[in-house]
């Protein structure tokens with residue numbers, strides 16, 4: 095009789111592990127594998143957790159690694175029924191919480207319920223501000239990049255990752271977990287580490303996790319390589335090609351992230367014909383996999399003077415004057431939200447609101463709705479290493495209004 099084979103350990107448990115929790119401090123919550131064909135983030139979290147436990151490094155706060163879409167990770171697919179990283183609108187989350195399990199419509203409902211419970215449990219037991227780090231990879235090759243909503247505190251974390259920083263993606267993608275946690279006032283950083291299967295993607299994720307732990311003040315900054323003095327490139331989304339069902343979208347082969355493209359250049363085909371670049375810039379996330387609704391993005395560099403101006407205007411809290419402009423009103427129900435009548439306020443574009451720290455929520459029937467990004471009061475002012483706080487020019491926006 096042959097012995098029963100030993101049960102294999104689950105390669106993707108929901109809770110990958112945790113470290114610290116003895117000294118009060120930030121909660122760094124990091125998720126790998128929100129997309130099941132992107133296991134590099136999970137592997138990196140497991141590696142950092144192993145190294146932390148082996149080193150017994152003193153730690154302020156707590157670090158938690160979670161697996162995202164476990165069913166899709168087990169099958170190596172982006173998702174099973176629905177893109178797991180488009181399901182996190184506050185309305186959908188509320189609906190899911192009320193919904194009976196028997197009413198679930200796909201594999202991702204159960205995944206989301208479980209992940210949400212785990213996230214809520216971790217948030218409840220925290221003893222400090224929260225940093226969320228979402229680990230992804232892309233189907234195209236190319237150097238890593240960071241995705242943030244443009245707050246000065248998010249910038250502080252992003253600039254230390256030594257990778258290009260993308261602004262404005264959150265206005266294009268509805269229902270990401272990054273937006274969900276960001277809108278609750280937490281620091282939220284998305285990190286795209288390179289191509290799905292590239293060994294360097296795991297290494298890049300590992301380096302990003304250590305950098306975020308150091309910037310959060312969980313570990314001494316001396317425990318990680320010093321970030322380069324040069325500010326990384328900052329780009330903004332200029333164009334987003336959204337694929338509709340049945341489009342038969344096919345990207346032209348060979349594009350890599352940040353490859354320059356000229357206006358009119360052939361980028362892809364679908365059933366309507368050729369798709370050409372609407373403007374010149376750099377291509378980002380060209381789609382080279384079957385699943386996914388984002389064909390590609392075109393980005394363009396943000397001038398450093400603009401970034402400096404934004405920091406300066408926000409320190410002066412000039413956004414408080416916006417409701418005095420013709421055509422701009424406070425939203426009657428939502429905090430830190432403005433309604434802009436575009437017929438009256440057509441002289442100042444979305445750029446003005448971006449400069450002052452707002453993001454576009456929606457635009458409909460001549461009305462633009464923007465809401466101010468915010469962080470929890472006091473986040474990271476008292477916890478971080480004074481050296482980290484003082485080497486940057488910025489100040490956290492600490493109020494909801």
Ligand SMILES: [Zn+2]
Nearest residue numbers: 129132230231
């Ligand atoms: Zn992804």
